[in-house]
Amino acid sequence: MNKLVCAAAALALTVTVAEAATKVGMITTLSGGGAGLGIDVRDGFMLAIKQSGRDDIEVVIEDDQQKPDIAVQLSDKMIQSEKVDVLTGIIWSNLAMAVVPAATGQGVFYLSPNAGPSQLAGAGCSPLYFNVAWQNDNLHEAAGAWANQTGYQNSFILAPNYPAGKDALTGYKRMYEGGLAGELYTELGQTDYAAEIAQIRASGADSVFFFLPGGMGISFLKQYADSGVDLPVIGPAFSFDQGILQAVGAAALGVVNTSQWSKDIDNETNKAFVETFQAEYGRLPSLYASQGFDTANLLISALDKAEPADKEAFQAALEEADFSSTRGDFEFGPNHHPIQDIYAREVIQEGDVFTNKIIGVALEDHADAYAADCKM
Amino acid sequence: MSAVLVIEQVLNGLQAGVMLFLMAAGLTLIFGVMGLINLAHGSLYMVGAFAAAAVSAATGSFLLGLVSALAAAALAGAVVEMLVIRRLYASDHLDQVLATFALILIFSEGTRWLYGSFPLYLDIPAWLSGPTRLPGGILYPTYRLALIAVGLVVALGLWVLIERTRLGIRIRAGENDREMIAALGVDISRLYTLIFALGAALAGLAGALVGAIQSVQVGMGEPVLILAFVVIVIGGIGSIRGAFVGALLVGLTDTLGGIFLPELFKFFTDPATAQSVGASLASMSIYILMSLVLIWRPTGLFGARA
Amino acid sequence: MIPERFLNALLLGGLLGVALLADWRDEPFTITLATRATILAIAATGLNLALGLGGLVSLGHAVFFGLGGYAMGILAFHAQTYAPVELGPLAIEGTTSMPLIWVTAIAVSSLAALVIGLLSLRTSGVYFIMITLAFGQMFFYFAVSWSAYGGEDGLSIYVRNGFPGLNTLDPIQFFSLCFVLLCLVLVLWSRLARSPFGLALNAARQVPARVETVGLDPKRLKLAAFVLSGAITGLAGALFADLNRFVSPSMFSWQLSGELIVLVILGGVARLCGPVAGAMLFVALEHWLGGLTEFWHVWLGAILLLIVLFAKGGLVGLLSGRPASHD
């Protein structure tokens, strides 16, 4: 795609843009146990739309109940009945795998505010699919890199026994150069980690890496803090996110986690985002909220240049990523996945509130490992 | 694998078992006396955890939280019994399954309506935090030891209640013969409400106790509910003793299976495969245990012979 | 009050009418909803055979639904990747032909139903409910950790499988296919209910001792019903996977087993069109309430509760004015 075509397309479209409203379909999780993540993405997204002051963007929001079949049904509805131009919102990789290939196959753009399964970054990539958050492995890779920087030699690593869990451990090991004291797969949805903690205690490890999203992470951290095992812990941001950090409480203090976003990233966009989000919703924004916010701003930046109906032009506009991200520098790699810095954060207490503070950069301008497999 | 690790894992299994027993005892009592399958028992567990978290956060006292968990779950149980459950005693299991399934939906989404979608904070009190050194040099979390103690005390209390008190006599009579107990002049509907509230309170207590080391969130009751059903089915429905044995069996199988199965498979295959296959088999282990028990004894270990 | 025979015609006609109207008004999503209701009705009719006629409260019917789904997923996946399914010395080519997939789904789920039924029928009552639940959980956890076919993530099939002479990607054509299958399954169900087998099964549900003393084995009758039931639910699973072009372990989840029971009771246990009514109502509620409020589960729960407490015999019982034929 060259600049000339792009400019021509943009010119051609200025004629029709006046009355054509863009329809965005958001399929996200708003009920059940995982609703917190979807609500954050939605709120971040809608905040950006509101701030843009644009009234030509219509967002249709539906609850997928964290069920793949419902998500597929909703995407069919949005594509066939609502005739949306752009889809977004899915939180979970398995739901994304159910929806995205079919959606892009039907010629609809998909902007992912959270899930980044490896298939969609590699062989299954699509020109219409953009990931605004991360490829699933990224934060785990950063954790591995940070472990090297800190000088850990003997990590104990654990994750749930499902594909994202396996990806997590693979991601960590991809960057991590030390030895492994142990490697465990736990049951999905497990709530008691006493047995695993006992194994960690007995393993002689010098550090622990874990990926346990949602309630699993809360349980693990509380039990770990109480166990008397005091090895340093490192994990991806998902278990230390603003939404659930309050439920973990003091048990999380001092834990290092890797994230592409933090509320103390020093740039104007981020400062304004944190402030306005708090003013609008009365709570601190989370990682997911920032991803929703960035996704909406990317969309708006592309809409300024092209119409989704002109697929090539719109794709080019999205590829430029010409928006100011809460993360600072942001650009897309050849497979439409972010190239970005990933930070190491530490959990701290500010008054009554538990939150994160950046302590360093784990990986700079990091892209994912699958880009080479992507042929678009 | 050292002896210390094995002992620690056995303690973990025990602790998981006694907490399961608190859930299963109420469930089996309600089934034994009223003949009711209560799928909403997990919701009462959740109610207990949420009440404890809310009150602990407001007052700063864990014990007050526990008391309010008991009270809130008992109250919720009594109200649900009077509004809905008592209309189901005469129905068949199918209607009970559907009605209490509907109650799960109402409880879960209702709680989310009240408390939002984010997990609540509930932590163990300072005086129970940290590990204790056991004989043999085993470091074990004090709170988990306390859980084991509480579970055993409640089990003993239940035994005394049922074997030694007037209420217990009525409960046992109710299990055997409803008409006889009505003939004795006992107000049967009050007795049923009481038993249901008792079962609910036990579930609420379990929710609050376990909530302190896990995540207090909507939907937390359902996995426990399934486990509790596995427990009472293994033990024999209606039998408190069966629930106790079943709970310990399930607790130990679940804990030890997760640890030893992958180790076992390492003798046969490479570590990665062993880890993965072992973990899969471990998550199926209690269900395999349950079907084996039922195939061997179709009414559970201590169930009445059909 | 409406005679049940007329009500059945009304229900099926209504379902067909909704889809045709939606096609005429170019609302493909409504057709998708109608297709979903149709497929769920097939699955629930399968369950209604075990549950309604045989009195077998299975909280594990998601096993067959899931097996049907995975039969489709695995065959289509191998067709997609041009690698045969390796079964020891045997190598089976993948396929995208619906009839072949259906046959496989039916075969696999009947086989599973035979084994599960043989073991589970040693128990009865609540124990039966729970042992079927246990089998469901085993399949669920197995599917979650079976990474060859996506594990928890599931399997996406990018193109709907084909049926000779039809364009299955056209919503109304796929709907028609499912609708015809539903009608066939309903005919089968009603023939079964009136056949000697149905008579014996019905008696085996009510008085097993009597059935034995006339020289029949009630367990064998129930087992046969369970296998047939599993086969039908398995077929529905294959269709459901094709509707979504996706399979995942959630098709094995106990919630899905619960939902199937809900469909049957909602519509009316042991009524020919009970599952159809149940599925239509359920899909409509899910869609309509879901659009109204984020907390729609509360209202769904309340409606279910009211139906159990005050409308014995389900929707069909309520409308036909004939209370529960049995409970």
Added chain:
Amino acid sequence: MTEPILETRGLTKRFGALVASDGVSIDLRPGEIHAVIGPNGAGKSTLIGQICGTVIPDEGSVHFQGHDVTDETVAARAGRGLGRTFQVSALAMEDTVLQNTLLGALSASSSPWRLWRSVLNDRDLVARADAALGRVGLSDRRATRCADLSHGQRRQLEVAVALTLSPRAFVMDEPMAGLGAEGSKALTAFLDGLRDKAPILLVEHDMDAVFALADRISVLAEGRILATGTVAEIRADPEVRTAYLGEDA
């Protein structure tokens, strides 16, 4: 003496400390009605259970038409022509009288594994069921739901279902129970005519019926056979009078 159709040899069954059957040997010969009487708890139900296959004896054996059927299932014994009626009616209450009768007919005449053809379209089957209903006098109620029948009619239906099997021997568990005087009389007359078709092992409390019908009587007490003999012999037996009739010798 003709060969017995049904015979038990030394049946013994213990439930814990209780000996419910203590070496019970009893036989049923062609053409006779053999009544078994005894006080409550004497072990009559356990005996019937062992004969029909619902209770497995600890010792002893059951022979039917010359075959040792001790290890056979209820269904297998029924298949050999052992017709049973229940003390508490075991009928499909939601179904009609005809449907209940058809159940017996279909297992006797054809396979229950026919899945497609409507049972009501099978003329042979329906004729067979109707014949049985006719014999017990229930023809006019064939479309009535079983739950709506009177107690006496249910007893008649029990017999009708057994009849459809064309059994080689009947085992009847208190068929007169709960019938009024009229009903008992009618059923007594009916059973009287039935013995030529197949002999009946009759467990019954109604002494008028027993004395009117029985060719032989066995008295069961505490699991043991006290005496077996004709009506007159039993009436005269002092041991029986003490143990069962509660009279002073």
